[in-house]
Amino acid sequence: MDGKRQAQISELAKTGEVEPVQSHRSTIGLFEARKNLHCALLHRMDNSRGRLFLTITQERSQLSWDILQQTFHFFQNCRIIEIKLLEESLGTVLLTRTTRSMSLTDTGSLYYQDAIGILDAVEKTEQTIREGSKxxxxxxxxxxxxxxGQTVIAPMLPEFLETYPDLRFTLSxxxxxxxxxxxxxxxxIRIRAAMPDSALVARRxxxxxQRIFASPDYLERCGTPTQPADLKNHxxxxFLLADHLTSWKLSAAEGVTTLELDPRVRVGNSLVLRDLLIAGQGIGTLPEFVSDAPEASGTLVRVLPDHELPAPEVFAVTASRLGMDAKVKAFLDHLRLALKS
Incomplete structure (x- = not known):
């Protein structure tokens, strides 16, 4: 085999591709095509000794040992060594070999029958997993x-669960x-100005x-701020988990104003913050998924309506890129619709 041809076969082994066998090929051409196929198989199986043994055993009725050596020219030493190592690890002989032929020992036949069943079961399991991901x-x-979870996910759950009745679901x-x-x-689902670098995969x-709110009762009692500096007197x-707990950057048409504030009351849940604002306890910021309903009912009103804080993004986070299976994709489709509405 020339160097160019060997390089081509090596490339086929890396990519897992093989050349088609044409009916007019000679016997040598058939052996060469078979070699390409097995090189690809060896690469995909990570040269597993057990799989290699099965591959060679399955060929024994079609190719004698010396032809196997010829047609797998650049793999022959590796193959022989791997089979010997497998036999040494098992403490028994699986194949009897001569320069012209090979045959299975009784132990080799037992190993072959059990191993082929195990590999078939593995392949079926892998196929089940692939189909399950879809x-x-x-x-x-x-x-x-x-x-x-309470204001966005919970309202969309009934429709989602009715659409996929075979799906089990846990919301934490x-x-x-x-x-x-x-x-x-x-x-x-995480709401952040930006996701930190990590092994997790975040999709926007x-x-x-984020806007500023207060109840009509509070504003009637304490006055309505007309400029950002007025907030210091209220x-x-x-919100404990917000990036803007003590520093508010308010954007408006005329520019950005930064206020350093010292909230007397601090809470770690935006629903509790909402309820405190409705109860007339002060002024605070709310994300729109929390503020939409009380604003629509009039229990909360905008303060400095021309000003907003930086808008955080909603991220869908999975442990890896492979985490986006059919279940996750379907859930996110429903979630996107809920966010738009």
């Missing part, structure tokens, strides 16, 4: 903050960032605007 069944585990709600791998979650699915309720 099917809408199994168990979907989602984590989100309590406020987002935590206001602090959890270890989704340790918790066994398929998906975590929306933007959440009772501010802060």
């Amino acid at each position: 099917a809408m069944r199994g168990h979907l585990r989602v984590n989100a903050s309590s406020s987002f 709600m935590d206001d602090k960032v959890i270890d989704m791998v340790e918790g066994g979650f398929d998906l975590s 699915i929306g933007v959440m605007r 009772a501010i309720i802060g």
